[in-house]
Amino acid sequence: MAWKTYDLDRIAQKLVLDAKERDKDSLGQAFKMRVAVAYGLERFWGEHLRLQGKKADEHKAKYWKETWDQLVAVMLKAGVKIPNDSVQSDNEKSVRSMAEKLWQLDIQDQRVAIAVLAQVCDCLVWWTQRYKKK
Amino acid sequence: MYKKAYGIIETLAPLHVGAAAGEESGNLNLIFRDQFTQTGIIAGSSIRGRFRSDMRSKRIEWLESCLSNVSNDFKDLYLAKDDTSYLNWLEEEVKKLGQSLECPKNLDEHNWYGHHAVEGRPDGGTTEAIVKFEYASLVWLPVFCPGQPVVWISCPRLLKRYKLITGCDAPIPKPYTAAKTLRGRQISDRGTAKQILFFNLGFMEIEQQIEAEAMQKWIPQGVDLAVESFVVVGDNDIAMLHDMALYRQSRIKMMDDMKKVDGGAFFNVEALPEGSVLIFPIALKQSGWKPFGDDASQDMYFGGLESVGFGRCHVTLAGDYQ
Numbered sequence: 001m002a003w004k005t006y007d008l009d010r011i012a013q014k015l016v017l018d019a020k021e022r023d024k025d026s027l028g029q030a031f032k033m034r035v036a037v038a039y040g041l042e043r044f045w046g047e048h049l050r051l052q053g054k055k056a057d058e059h060k061a062k063y064w065k066e067t068w069d070q071l072v073a074v075m076l077k078a079g080v081k082i083p084n085d086s087v088q089s090d091n092e093k094s095v096r097s098m099a100e101k102l103w104q105l106d107i108q109d110q111r112v113a114i115a116v117l118a119q120v121c122d123c124l125v126w127w128t129q130r131y132k133k134k
Numbered sequence: 135m136y137k138k139a140y141g142i143i144e145t146l147a148p149l150h151v152g153a154a155a156g157e158e159s160g161n162l163n164l165i166f167r168d169q170f171t172q173t174g175i176i177a178g179s180s181i182r183g184r185f186r187s188d189m190r191s192k193r194i195e196w197l198e199s200c201l202s203n204v205s206n207d208f209k210d211l212y213l214a215k216d217d218t219s220y221l222n223w224l225e226e227e228v229k230k231l232g233q234s235l236e237c238p239k240n241l242d243e244h245n246w247y248g249h250h251a252v253e254g255r256p257d258g259g260t261t262e263a264i265v266k267f268e269y270a271s272l273v274w275l276p277v278f279c280p281g282q283p284v285v286w287i288s289c290p291r292l293l294k295r296y297k298l299i300t301g302c303d304a305p306i307p308k309p310y311t312a313a314k315t316l317r318g319r320q321i322s323d324r325g326t327a328k329q330i331l332f333f334n335l336g337f338m339e340i341e342q343q344i345e346a347e348a349m350q351k352w353i354p355q356g357v358d359l360a361v362e363s364f365v366v367v368g369d370n371d372i373a374m375l376h377d378m379a380l381y382r383q384s385r386i387k388m389m390d391d392m393k394k395v396d397g398g399a400f401f402n403v404e405a406l407p408e409g410s411v412l413i414f415p416i417a418l419k420q421s422g423w424k425p426f427g428d429d430a431s432q433d434m435y436f437g438g439l440e441s442v443g444f445g446r447c448h449v450t451l452a453g454d455y456q
Contacts (some may be wrong), residue, residue: 002310003371005336077331078337107282108319112332115280119334 006074012123015067020131023059030128034121035068041082041113042102044068046120049089055112067124080109135267136417139453140299142354143176143270143412143436145445148381148405151176151437162402165380168271171291172373174406174438176270181414182247184434186266189243190221196237197224240424264384265423270414271295273354276407277379280332280435283317285365286411287373287379293352299415300452306349309340309368313349313361330366334377340365356431356450357411386443388451405437405444416455418453423455 019026036044045068051061072084083101087094105113151174152165165174201208201224208297212223239245246265251258273296274286288296293306312318318329320338329340349361368373387399406412426432433451439445 001339002339003336003367003375004338027150078332080332111281115332115334 004077006077006119008116008120009068009123009126011074012120013127015063015070015125016124016131018066019059019063021073022062024132026060027062027128027132029060029063030121030124034118034125037114037118037121040102041105041110041117042099044117045102046099048094049095052089053092059102063128068119071113071120074116075109077115078112080112082109082113136419137454139418139419139451139455141181141270141414141416141418142273142356142450142452143414144357144448144450145406145408145410145412146433146448147408147445148444149174149176149408149410149437149447150403150405150439150444151180160200163404165404167404168269171272171289171369171376173272173275173292173376174410175272176412177267178267178414180436181267182263182265182268184436185267186238186243186247188434189241189246189425192241193223193237193243194221196241197221197228197235200228200231200233202217222369223276223384240422246423246425262419264419266417266419268415270412272312272376272406272410273352274357274359274411274415275376275379276409277375279333281332282319283363284360284409285316285363286409287365287367287372287375288352289367289369291369292372293366296352296413298353300354302351304348307344307349307366307367309371311344311366312340312341312342313346313364314343315362316340316343316348316365317362333375333378335374338365338367354411354413354450355452356448359411366407379407381407403439403442403444416451416453418455421454421456425449 002024016027016030019029033044033047036047045063048061048068048134050066051057051064069084072082073080082105085094085101087098089095150163150165153163166177167173170381193432198208210226212220218226218258228235236242244261244403246263248263249259249261251260272292273286276284276286279285290306291310296302297304297306313330316329318331320329324390329343331338331340340444346361349364352364353359353361361394382402382404386395386401388394389396426449430452431448433443434447436447437445
Protein backbone atom coordinates (compact mmCIF):
# COMPACT_ATOMS: atom_id res chain seq x y z
CA MET A 1 0.00 0.00 0.00
CA ALA A 2 1.42 3.30 -1.06
CA TRP A 3 -0.92 5.41 1.09
CA LYS A 4 -0.40 5.08 4.81
CA THR A 5 -2.58 6.85 7.33
CA TYR A 6 -1.20 8.18 10.61
CA ASP A 7 -4.40 7.01 12.38
CA LEU A 8 -4.50 10.32 14.19
CA ASP A 9 -8.14 10.11 15.18
CA ARG A 10 -7.64 6.80 16.91
CA ILE A 11 -4.54 8.06 18.68
CA ALA A 12 -6.35 11.21 19.78
CA GLN A 13 -9.34 9.34 21.13
CA LYS A 14 -7.10 7.18 23.28
CA LEU A 15 -5.17 10.21 24.54
CA VAL A 16 -8.38 11.97 25.53
CA LEU A 17 -9.89 8.95 27.25
CA ASP A 18 -6.65 8.28 29.15
CA ALA A 19 -6.46 11.90 30.22
CA LYS A 20 -10.08 11.87 31.34
CA GLU A 21 -9.51 8.74 33.37
CA ARG A 22 -6.59 10.31 35.23
CA ASP A 23 -8.20 13.71 35.79
CA LYS A 24 -11.13 15.11 33.85
CA ASP A 25 -9.95 18.66 34.54
CA SER A 26 -6.95 18.15 32.30
CA LEU A 27 -9.18 17.79 29.24
CA GLY A 28 -9.17 21.56 28.92
CA GLN A 29 -5.52 21.35 27.85
CA ALA A 30 -6.46 20.17 24.35
CA PHE A 31 -7.39 23.63 23.15
CA LYS A 32 -4.24 25.13 24.67
CA MET A 33 -2.23 22.48 22.87
CA ARG A 34 -3.86 23.43 19.58
CA VAL A 35 -2.94 27.07 20.16
CA ALA A 36 0.64 26.24 21.13
CA VAL A 37 1.31 24.37 17.87
CA ALA A 38 1.63 27.52 15.79
CA TYR A 39 4.56 28.69 17.92
CA GLY A 40 6.65 25.68 17.06
CA LEU A 41 7.73 22.33 18.37
CA GLU A 42 9.88 23.66 21.18
CA ARG A 43 7.02 25.49 22.85
CA PHE A 44 4.73 22.49 22.60
CA TRP A 45 7.33 20.11 23.96
CA GLY A 46 8.42 22.51 26.71
CA GLU A 47 4.95 22.96 28.15
CA HIS A 48 4.97 19.64 30.01
CA LEU A 49 8.09 20.79 31.85
CA ARG A 50 6.38 23.97 33.03
CA LEU A 51 3.55 21.91 34.46
CA GLN A 52 5.81 19.17 35.81
CA GLY A 53 6.90 20.76 39.07
CA LYS A 54 3.47 21.43 40.53
CA LYS A 55 1.53 18.67 42.18
CA ALA A 56 -1.83 19.99 40.96
CA ASP A 57 -0.68 20.06 37.36
CA GLU A 58 0.95 16.66 37.12
CA HIS A 59 -1.88 15.12 35.12
CA LYS A 60 -1.83 18.03 32.73
CA ALA A 61 1.92 17.62 32.26
CA LYS A 62 1.40 13.95 31.53
CA TYR A 63 -1.24 14.77 28.90
CA TRP A 64 1.14 17.11 27.05
CA LYS A 65 3.98 14.62 27.23
CA GLU A 66 1.85 11.69 26.07
CA THR A 67 0.67 13.72 23.11
CA TRP A 68 4.25 14.56 22.27
CA ASP A 69 5.28 10.89 22.54
CA GLN A 70 2.52 9.94 20.12
CA LEU A 71 3.67 12.57 17.63
CA VAL A 72 7.21 11.22 17.83
CA ALA A 73 5.95 7.66 17.25
CA VAL A 74 3.76 8.65 14.31
CA MET A 75 6.50 10.64 12.61
CA LEU A 76 8.93 7.79 13.07
CA LYS A 77 6.50 5.55 11.16
CA ALA A 78 6.80 8.03 8.31
CA GLY A 79 10.59 8.12 8.54
CA VAL A 80 10.97 11.46 10.30
CA LYS A 81 12.94 11.38 13.54
CA ILE A 82 11.82 13.89 16.16
CA PRO A 83 14.05 14.10 19.25
CA ASN A 84 12.48 12.96 22.51
CA ASP A 85 15.01 12.92 25.34
CA SER A 86 13.81 12.17 28.81
CA VAL A 87 14.16 15.51 30.57
CA GLN A 88 13.35 16.79 34.05
CA SER A 89 12.52 20.47 34.43
CA ASP A 90 15.14 20.96 37.14
CA ASN A 91 17.98 19.74 34.93
CA GLU A 92 18.72 22.82 32.88
CA LYS A 93 21.46 21.21 30.88
CA SER A 94 19.22 18.50 29.51
CA VAL A 95 16.44 21.02 28.82
CA ARG A 96 18.87 23.12 26.85
CA SER A 97 20.21 20.14 24.91
CA MET A 98 16.74 18.87 23.94
CA ALA A 99 15.61 22.38 22.94
CA GLU A 100 18.71 22.73 20.77
CA LYS A 101 17.90 19.46 19.00
CA LEU A 102 14.40 20.69 18.25
CA TRP A 103 15.57 24.04 16.91
CA GLN A 104 18.06 22.25 14.70
CA LEU A 105 15.52 19.97 13.05
CA ASP A 106 15.48 20.24 9.29
CA ILE A 107 12.98 22.94 8.31
CA GLN A 108 11.01 20.50 6.14
CA ASP A 109 10.79 18.00 8.99
CA GLN A 110 9.58 20.79 11.25
CA ARG A 111 6.85 21.74 8.82
CA VAL A 112 5.61 18.18 8.48
CA ALA A 113 5.73 17.61 12.24
CA ILE A 114 3.88 20.85 12.93
CA ALA A 115 1.17 20.03 10.37
CA VAL A 116 0.68 16.59 11.88
CA LEU A 117 0.73 17.98 15.42
CA ALA A 118 -1.91 20.55 14.48
CA GLN A 119 -4.04 17.75 13.09
CA VAL A 120 -3.56 15.66 16.25
CA CYS A 121 -4.69 18.62 18.34
CA ASP A 122 -7.73 19.21 16.12
CA CYS A 123 -8.64 15.58 16.76
CA LEU A 124 -8.04 16.01 20.51
CA VAL A 125 -10.35 19.01 20.57
CA TRP A 126 -13.00 16.99 18.75
CA TRP A 127 -12.84 14.07 21.19
CA THR A 128 -12.73 16.45 24.12
CA GLN A 129 -16.04 17.95 23.03
CA ARG A 130 -17.46 14.46 22.89
CA TYR A 131 -16.30 13.29 26.31
CA LYS A 132 -16.27 16.48 28.30
CA LYS A 133 -19.76 16.03 29.78
CA LYS A 134 -19.48 14.96 33.35
CA MET B 135 -23.67 12.66 -36.31
CA TYR B 136 -22.73 14.62 -33.25
CA LYS B 137 -19.83 17.00 -33.21
CA LYS B 138 -17.70 16.21 -30.19
CA ALA B 139 -16.22 18.88 -28.02
CA TYR B 140 -15.38 19.33 -24.38
CA GLY B 141 -14.84 21.97 -21.76
CA ILE B 142 -12.09 22.33 -19.19
CA ILE B 143 -12.96 24.08 -15.95
CA GLU B 144 -10.30 25.50 -13.69
CA THR B 145 -11.65 26.80 -10.40
CA LEU B 146 -10.41 30.27 -9.48
CA ALA B 147 -12.37 30.29 -6.21
CA PRO B 148 -13.82 27.50 -4.08
CA LEU B 149 -16.65 25.79 -5.93
CA HIS B 150 -19.82 24.36 -4.40
CA VAL B 151 -22.32 22.52 -6.55
CA GLY B 152 -24.72 20.57 -4.38
CA ALA B 153 -27.34 21.17 -1.75
CA ALA B 154 -27.88 24.71 -0.54
CA ALA B 155 -27.87 25.71 3.12
CA GLY B 156 -30.69 24.09 5.04
CA GLU B 157 -31.56 21.45 2.48
CA GLU B 158 -29.71 18.61 4.14
CA SER B 159 -29.99 17.37 7.67
CA GLY B 160 -27.09 18.10 9.94
CA ASN B 161 -26.42 21.37 8.18
CA LEU B 162 -23.54 20.00 6.17
CA ASN B 163 -23.91 21.22 2.63
CA LEU B 164 -22.26 18.46 0.66
CA ILE B 165 -21.07 18.89 -2.89
CA PHE B 166 -22.29 16.43 -5.50
CA ARG B 167 -19.95 13.47 -5.96
CA ASP B 168 -19.71 10.80 -8.59
CA GLN B 169 -20.68 7.36 -7.35
CA PHE B 170 -17.49 5.48 -8.23
CA THR B 171 -14.64 7.66 -7.04
CA GLN B 172 -16.71 9.75 -4.58
CA THR B 173 -15.04 12.87 -5.96
CA GLY B 174 -16.72 16.19 -6.67
CA ILE B 175 -18.65 16.82 -9.87
CA ILE B 176 -20.60 19.60 -11.50
CA ALA B 177 -23.95 18.32 -12.79
CA GLY B 178 -24.54 18.74 -16.53
CA SER B 179 -27.71 20.64 -15.73
CA SER B 180 -25.70 23.17 -13.72
CA ILE B 181 -23.34 23.67 -16.64
CA ARG B 182 -26.25 24.06 -19.05
CA GLY B 183 -27.97 26.49 -16.68
CA ARG B 184 -24.92 28.73 -16.54
CA PHE B 185 -24.44 28.75 -20.31
CA ARG B 186 -28.17 29.40 -20.82
CA SER B 187 -28.21 32.21 -18.31
CA ASP B 188 -25.16 33.91 -19.85
CA MET B 189 -26.68 33.73 -23.32
CA ARG B 190 -30.00 35.04 -22.00
CA SER B 191 -28.14 38.11 -20.76
CA LYS B 192 -26.93 38.65 -24.31
CA ARG B 193 -30.49 38.36 -25.62
CA ILE B 194 -31.62 40.88 -23.01
CA GLU B 195 -28.97 43.27 -24.35
CA TRP B 196 -30.31 42.66 -27.84
CA LEU B 197 -33.88 43.41 -26.72
CA GLU B 198 -32.66 46.59 -25.03
CA SER B 199 -30.99 47.65 -28.24
CA CYS B 200 -34.33 47.22 -30.05
CA LEU B 201 -35.92 49.62 -27.56
CA SER B 202 -33.09 52.11 -27.33
CA ASN B 203 -33.89 53.31 -30.83
CA VAL B 204 -37.21 54.49 -29.47
CA SER B 205 -36.48 55.62 -25.96
CA ASN B 206 -33.47 55.88 -23.65
CA ASP B 207 -35.30 55.78 -20.36
CA PHE B 208 -36.98 52.38 -20.70
CA LYS B 209 -35.30 51.11 -17.54
CA ASP B 210 -37.16 53.79 -15.54
CA LEU B 211 -40.39 52.69 -17.17
CA TYR B 212 -39.76 49.11 -16.08
CA LEU B 213 -38.96 50.08 -12.50
CA ALA B 214 -42.53 51.32 -12.12
CA LYS B 215 -43.80 47.79 -12.74
CA ASP B 216 -43.05 45.10 -10.20
CA ASP B 217 -45.34 42.31 -11.34
CA THR B 218 -43.26 41.03 -14.24
CA SER B 219 -39.68 40.00 -14.90
CA TYR B 220 -37.45 42.41 -16.76
CA LEU B 221 -37.11 39.96 -19.64
CA ASN B 222 -40.88 39.53 -20.03
CA TRP B 223 -41.39 43.25 -19.85
CA LEU B 224 -38.77 43.88 -22.55
CA GLU B 225 -40.40 41.28 -24.80
CA GLU B 226 -43.82 42.89 -24.37
CA GLU B 227 -42.43 46.34 -25.13
CA VAL B 228 -40.63 45.12 -28.25
CA LYS B 229 -43.83 43.41 -29.39
CA LYS B 230 -45.78 46.63 -28.84
CA LEU B 231 -43.43 48.31 -31.28
CA GLY B 232 -44.49 45.72 -33.81
CA GLN B 233 -41.00 44.30 -33.97
CA SER B 234 -40.18 40.60 -34.19
CA LEU B 235 -38.78 38.92 -31.08
CA GLU B 236 -36.62 36.71 -33.20
CA CYS B 237 -33.07 37.63 -32.31
CA PRO B 238 -29.92 36.47 -34.11
CA LYS B 239 -29.56 32.69 -33.63
CA ASN B 240 -26.23 33.00 -31.86
CA LEU B 241 -27.93 35.05 -29.09
CA ASP B 242 -30.95 32.82 -28.64
CA GLU B 243 -30.57 30.57 -25.62
CA HIS B 244 -33.72 28.62 -26.55
CA ASN B 245 -32.14 27.65 -29.82
CA TRP B 246 -28.94 26.19 -28.36
CA TYR B 247 -30.05 24.90 -24.99
CA GLY B 248 -33.67 23.87 -25.66
CA HIS B 249 -36.91 25.82 -25.24
CA HIS B 250 -38.64 25.75 -21.88
CA ALA B 251 -42.31 24.74 -21.61
CA VAL B 252 -44.85 27.36 -22.65
CA GLU B 253 -48.52 27.12 -21.75
CA GLY B 254 -50.91 26.45 -24.58
CA ARG B 255 -48.42 24.95 -27.03
CA PRO B 256 -48.36 21.29 -28.04
CA ASP B 257 -45.92 19.36 -25.84
CA GLY B 258 -45.40 22.57 -23.94
CA GLY B 259 -43.42 23.93 -26.85
CA THR B 260 -40.23 22.36 -25.57
CA THR B 261 -37.47 21.65 -28.05
CA GLU B 262 -34.43 19.43 -28.06
CA ALA B 263 -31.21 21.23 -27.31
CA ILE B 264 -28.56 21.52 -29.99
CA VAL B 265 -25.81 21.50 -27.36
CA LYS B 266 -25.68 18.61 -24.90
CA PHE B 267 -23.62 18.70 -21.71
CA GLU B 268 -22.55 15.88 -19.44
CA TYR B 269 -21.34 16.28 -15.88
CA ALA B 270 -17.86 17.61 -15.20
CA SER B 271 -15.52 15.25 -13.35
CA LEU B 272 -12.22 16.06 -11.71
CA VAL B 273 -9.00 15.67 -13.62
CA TRP B 274 -6.60 17.20 -11.07
CA LEU B 275 -7.23 18.24 -7.49
CA PRO B 276 -4.74 20.23 -5.37
CA VAL B 277 -3.80 18.84 -1.95
CA PHE B 278 -1.73 20.60 0.67
CA CYS B 279 1.59 18.92 1.54
CA PRO B 280 3.26 20.32 4.66
CA GLY B 281 6.87 21.28 3.97
CA GLN B 282 6.49 20.52 0.27
CA PRO B 283 4.88 22.19 -2.72
CA VAL B 284 1.14 21.56 -3.19
CA VAL B 285 0.53 18.47 -5.33
CA TRP B 286 -2.29 17.85 -7.79
CA ILE B 287 -3.76 14.37 -7.58
CA SER B 288 -5.84 12.21 -9.91
CA CYS B 289 -6.54 8.49 -10.24
CA PRO B 290 -6.73 6.01 -13.14
CA ARG B 291 -10.53 6.07 -13.23
CA LEU B 292 -10.73 9.86 -13.54
CA LEU B 293 -7.94 9.88 -16.13
CA LYS B 294 -9.78 7.20 -18.10
CA ARG B 295 -12.76 9.51 -18.44
CA TYR B 296 -10.44 12.35 -19.41
CA LYS B 297 -8.87 10.11 -22.03
CA LEU B 298 -12.26 9.09 -23.46
CA ILE B 299 -13.36 12.70 -23.74
CA THR B 300 -10.19 14.20 -25.17
CA GLY B 301 -8.93 11.26 -27.20
CA CYS B 302 -5.57 11.56 -25.46
CA ASP B 303 -3.37 8.63 -26.59
CA ALA B 304 -1.08 8.32 -23.57
CA PRO B 305 -1.19 5.16 -21.45
CA ILE B 306 -2.90 5.80 -18.12
CA PRO B 307 -0.29 5.97 -15.35
CA LYS B 308 -0.44 3.30 -12.65
CA PRO B 309 -1.46 4.24 -9.12
CA TYR B 310 1.21 6.11 -7.17
CA THR B 311 2.97 7.43 -10.21
CA ALA B 312 4.64 10.81 -10.44
CA ALA B 313 6.98 12.46 -12.89
CA LYS B 314 10.68 12.04 -12.20
CA THR B 315 10.80 15.75 -11.54
CA LEU B 316 8.42 15.51 -8.54
CA ARG B 317 9.89 17.26 -5.54
CA GLY B 318 9.07 14.64 -2.91
CA ARG B 319 11.21 13.70 0.06
CA GLN B 320 13.88 11.06 -0.11
CA ILE B 321 13.93 9.14 3.14
CA SER B 322 17.21 7.26 2.93
CA ASP B 323 17.08 5.23 6.14
CA ARG B 324 13.87 3.45 5.19
CA GLY B 325 15.85 1.09 3.01
CA THR B 326 14.14 2.38 -0.08
CA ALA B 327 14.96 4.96 -2.69
CA LYS B 328 11.28 5.84 -3.01
CA GLN B 329 10.08 9.38 -2.70
CA ILE B 330 7.67 10.24 0.06
CA LEU B 331 4.93 12.87 0.19
CA PHE B 332 3.56 13.99 3.53
CA PHE B 333 -0.01 15.07 4.13
CA ASN B 334 -1.94 16.11 7.22
CA LEU B 335 -3.49 12.69 7.73
CA GLY B 336 -0.88 10.33 6.37
CA PHE B 337 1.96 9.89 3.95
CA MET B 338 2.42 8.36 0.54
CA GLU B 339 5.20 6.50 -1.19
CA ILE B 340 5.68 7.14 -4.87
CA GLU B 341 5.96 3.69 -6.46
CA GLN B 342 6.47 4.60 -10.12
CA GLN B 343 8.19 7.48 -11.75
CA ILE B 344 7.72 8.36 -15.40
CA GLU B 345 9.32 10.87 -17.72
CA ALA B 346 8.06 14.44 -17.43
CA GLU B 347 7.04 14.40 -21.11
CA ALA B 348 4.76 11.41 -20.51
CA MET B 349 3.07 13.23 -17.64
CA GLN B 350 2.82 16.39 -19.74
CA LYS B 351 0.18 14.67 -21.87
CA TRP B 352 -2.22 14.79 -18.96
CA ILE B 353 -2.22 18.56 -18.68
CA PRO B 354 -5.51 19.77 -20.16
CA GLN B 355 -5.65 22.54 -22.71
CA GLY B 356 -5.57 26.06 -21.30
CA VAL B 357 -4.46 24.95 -17.84
CA ASP B 358 -1.32 26.32 -16.28
CA LEU B 359 -0.01 23.45 -14.16
CA ALA B 360 3.47 22.00 -13.80
CA VAL B 361 4.09 18.28 -14.33
CA GLU B 362 6.36 18.05 -11.31
CA SER B 363 3.36 18.55 -9.05
CA PHE B 364 1.21 15.72 -10.49
CA VAL B 365 0.61 12.48 -8.61
CA VAL B 366 -1.67 9.68 -9.75
CA VAL B 367 -3.05 7.79 -6.74
CA GLY B 368 -5.17 4.63 -6.43
CA ASP B 369 -8.91 4.55 -7.28
CA ASN B 370 -9.60 3.33 -3.75
CA ASP B 371 -7.67 6.09 -2.04
CA ILE B 372 -8.83 9.08 -4.04
CA ALA B 373 -12.07 9.49 -2.06
CA MET B 374 -10.22 9.87 1.24
CA LEU B 375 -7.56 12.17 -0.22
CA HIS B 376 -10.31 14.20 -1.91
CA ASP B 377 -12.09 14.68 1.41
CA MET B 378 -8.81 15.78 2.96
CA ALA B 379 -8.32 18.32 0.16
CA LEU B 380 -11.79 19.91 0.24
CA TYR B 381 -12.34 23.46 1.39
CA ARG B 382 -14.50 23.32 4.53
CA GLN B 383 -15.91 26.06 6.70
CA SER B 384 -18.62 26.69 9.25
CA ARG B 385 -20.43 29.90 8.42
CA ILE B 386 -23.11 32.04 10.00
CA LYS B 387 -25.42 34.90 9.19
CA MET B 388 -25.40 37.73 11.71
CA MET B 389 -28.40 39.67 12.89
CA ASP B 390 -28.94 42.97 11.13
CA ASP B 391 -28.77 45.09 14.27
CA MET B 392 -26.52 43.07 16.53
CA LYS B 393 -23.23 41.29 16.10
CA LYS B 394 -24.50 37.83 16.92
CA VAL B 395 -25.76 34.80 15.04
CA ASP B 396 -29.21 35.25 13.58
CA GLY B 397 -31.11 32.38 15.25
CA GLY B 398 -30.20 29.11 13.59
CA ALA B 399 -28.45 30.80 10.67
CA PHE B 400 -25.49 28.50 10.94
CA PHE B 401 -24.25 26.25 8.18
CA ASN B 402 -21.26 24.18 7.20
CA VAL B 403 -20.07 24.15 3.63
CA GLU B 404 -17.62 22.12 1.65
CA ALA B 405 -16.29 23.09 -1.74
CA LEU B 406 -13.71 22.04 -4.28
CA PRO B 407 -10.61 24.13 -3.63
CA GLU B 408 -9.37 26.73 -6.05
CA GLY B 409 -6.96 25.27 -8.59
CA SER B 410 -9.12 22.19 -9.20
CA VAL B 411 -9.35 21.11 -12.83
CA LEU B 412 -12.47 19.42 -14.25
CA ILE B 413 -13.57 18.22 -17.66
CA PHE B 414 -17.04 17.84 -19.23
CA PRO B 415 -18.05 16.42 -22.61
CA ILE B 416 -20.16 18.42 -25.03
CA ALA B 417 -22.07 17.01 -28.01
CA LEU B 418 -23.47 19.31 -30.69
CA LYS B 419 -26.08 18.57 -33.35
CA GLN B 420 -24.84 21.43 -35.49
CA SER B 421 -21.89 23.79 -35.55
CA GLY B 422 -21.80 27.54 -35.08
CA TRP B 423 -22.07 27.57 -31.28
CA LYS B 424 -20.02 30.52 -30.03
CA PRO B 425 -20.85 31.06 -26.38
CA PHE B 426 -17.65 33.06 -25.83
CA GLY B 427 -17.73 34.91 -29.16
CA ASP B 428 -14.48 34.29 -31.00
CA ASP B 429 -12.60 33.31 -27.86
CA ALA B 430 -12.10 29.76 -26.64
CA SER B 431 -12.15 30.63 -22.98
CA GLN B 432 -13.92 32.85 -20.51
CA ASP B 433 -14.57 33.23 -16.78
CA MET B 434 -17.91 31.79 -15.68
CA TYR B 435 -19.66 31.28 -12.35
CA PHE B 436 -20.86 27.82 -11.39
CA GLY B 437 -22.74 26.48 -8.41
CA GLY B 438 -24.15 28.35 -5.49
CA LEU B 439 -22.87 30.41 -2.59
CA GLU B 440 -21.60 33.29 -4.70
CA SER B 441 -22.51 35.33 -1.64
CA VAL B 442 -19.61 33.79 0.24
CA GLY B 443 -17.24 34.25 -2.68
CA PHE B 444 -17.59 30.87 -4.34
CA GLY B 445 -17.99 29.79 -7.94
CA ARG B 446 -15.59 31.71 -10.17
CA CYS B 447 -14.08 29.42 -12.78
CA HIS B 448 -12.12 29.71 -15.98
CA VAL B 449 -13.67 27.65 -18.78
CA THR B 450 -11.83 26.64 -21.94
CA LEU B 451 -13.67 24.97 -24.84
CA ALA B 452 -11.88 22.54 -27.10
CA GLY B 453 -12.75 20.13 -29.89
CA ASP B 454 -15.18 20.49 -32.75
CA TYR B 455 -17.65 23.07 -31.46
CA GLN B 456 -17.55 26.16 -33.67
